[in-house]
Structure formats: C-alpha cells, structure tokens
Amino acid sequence: MLRSIDVCLTPALLNLYEITNSIVVVIDILRATSSIVYGIDNGAEAIIPVAHVEDCLAYADQGYLLAAERNGEVVEGYDFGNSPFSYTKEKVGGKTVVLTTTNGTKALHMARENAHQVVMGAFLNLQALCDWLRVQDKNVLLLCAGWKDKFNLEDTLFAGAVVANLRQDFTHLDDSSVAAEDLYLCAKSDLRKYLHKSSHSHRLAQLNIEEDVQFCLQLDVCQSIPVLEGNALVALRA
Structure with missing residues (x-):
C-alpha cells in the first residue's frame, strides 16, 4: 500500500496539495485542536466549528x-473561548459547543472543502491518532493552522511527532x-523549553495562561479522535 504523508506548514499553502484522497489532520496546538x-x-x-464570531449567534x-x-482571548459575551480548562466533563459532557477561533477553525473550514476526511x-491524543492513521488506506496531510496564515513552531512540532x-x-x-520531524527530535526532550522560543508562546504569556500551554503539551491524555461529520466534530467510532 503506497501512501504519502505530507506536512502543510500553513493554511496559506493548502492550495498546493491534492487532498481528495487524503485524511487531513488539522493541528492547532495552542489551543483549538x-x-x-x-x-x-x-x-x-459535538463541537460545531464556525468561521466567524457572528456565525455563533445563529x-x-x-x-x-x-x-x-x-x-488568544475570549470574545466578550460568549460562554468561553478555547482554553482546555473550559472543556472539562462537568462543563461540556453531553452538550454541543459552537466554536470559532483565530486559526484552528479557519484551517478546518479550508480543509473540509476537498479532503477525503478531516x-x-x-499532543493529547498523539498515540491514538497515529495508531488509527497507521491502518487507514489513505494519504495523510498534516495541516498546521499556524498563526494568521504564518508558520508557527508548536503546530510544526506536533506534525513532526x-x-x-x-x-x-x-x-x-x-x-x-x-x-518537521527534525524539529520535533530536537525539541521532544523538553517541548515547553523549546517553545519558549515561539512567538505564540510569548503572546500567550502576556495573557497569563501558562497553565493552558503546559496542559496542551501533555502526551496521550486522551483516546478520542474528533472527526468532522457534516458540520460537526464528533468522536470517531471504531
């Protein structure tokens, strides 16, 4: 089975990739995905990703x-933003969330137009995701959401992993x-230390959400793989 794995370093480059026969993995480590x-x-x-803040109002x-x-901040008037601590069992269990973010939901909407599956x-579901991708019969595109269409380190490190x-x-x-793999191998012994170099890490530090960053860099805390079905992200069924 001949399969390729590609990394798209920013959504601005997505048009260069043929993805109709690909599983696209959307990556926005800090913090949407x-x-x-x-x-x-x-x-x-379910989590329904929408492109614009106004779309939530519908x-x-x-x-x-x-x-x-x-x-990086919660939009005034909304229940919460994209901090993982807003997505606990007590807050979201059995509920549907409508979500829009600066980078992650934008990348998702771009991918869904042509991808075989999204x-x-x-890092939270790294091993579960890799185990599943390993047994699929599709090419894989790792789509880094980046920061406002620019390359970023944290998404690229995950792609490398x-x-x-x-x-x-x-x-x-x-x-x-x-x-991406070379960067990850350089950084994997201490991801947080490496990411102190990143511009987004500095942006988030100004918002005093270091706890979020530390949480998002944990490995294999989760087993679920969210998959886009229709307009909603739901748990992938075995």
Whole structure:
C-alpha cells in the first residue's frame, strides 16, 4: 500500500496539495485542536466549528454552549473561548459547543472543502491518532493552522511527532515532513523549553495562561479522535 504523508506548514499553502484522497489532520496546538480533543474525550456530544464570531449567534437560544476566541482571548459575551480548562466533563459532557477561533477553525473550514476526511490532532491524543492513521488506506496531510496564515513552531512540532511515529508506514515524505520531524527530535526532550522560543508562546504569556500551554503539551491524555461529520466534530467510532 503506497501512501504519502505530507506536512502543510500553513493554511496559506493548502492550495498546493491534492487532498481528495487524503485524511487531513488539522493541528492547532495552542489551543483549538487541543481543546477540541479534550472536549470530545470528556463527552461533548459535538463541537460545531464556525468561521466567524457572528456565525455563533445563529446557534443562540438552541441550548448550545457558544465559544469564541480571537487573538488568544475570549470574545466578550460568549460562554468561553478555547482554553482546555473550559472543556472539562462537568462543563461540556453531553452538550454541543459552537466554536470559532483565530486559526484552528479557519484551517478546518479550508480543509473540509476537498479532503477525503478531516480529523483533529493534538499532543493529547498523539498515540491514538497515529495508531488509527497507521491502518487507514489513505494519504495523510498534516495541516498546521499556524498563526494568521504564518508558520508557527508548536503546530510544526506536533506534525513532526506524527511523522516520527509513522515514517516506517509511509512510502513518501515531503521535505516539510522531514524538517518537521527534525524539529520535533530536537525539541521532544523538553517541548515547553523549546517553545519558549515561539512567538505564540510569548503572546500567550502576556495573557497569563501558562497553565493552558503546559496542559496542551501533555502526551496521550486522551483516546478520542474528533472527526468532522457534516458540520460537526464528533468522536470517531471504531
């Protein structure tokens, strides 16, 4: 089975990839996909990603939780943003969340237009995701959400972790996959220390949410893989 694994370092480059026969893994480590993975693992019935803050309002008065984040902060008037600590079992169990974020939901909406399938990846579900991808018969594109269409370190490190885990199972890796894996191998002994170099880490530090960053860098806390079905992210069924 000849399969390729590619890394798209920013959504601005997505148009360069043929993804109709690919599983696209959307990656926004700090913090959208980490929170989505954690929320689905904690029993959220669904998480509906929308592109714009105003789109959340269409779901008002339907019993849904409305979550909106821009530039790392909760948008005023919404239930919460994209901190993983807002996606605990007590808060989201059995509920549907409507979510919009600066980078992650944008990348997801771009991927869904042409991808064979769209799933969410985070360090929190790294091994579960890799175990599942290993036995699929599709190419894989690791789509880094980046920061406002620019490259970022944290998403690339996660892409590299996936490549390192799966490289023996795929016949072709592009140069961005090789670079992402090399970065991950340099950083994996202390991801947080390495990410002190990142611009987004500095942005989040100004918001006093270091606890969120530390949480998002944990390995294999979750077993769930959120998958896009229709307009909603739900738990992938075995």
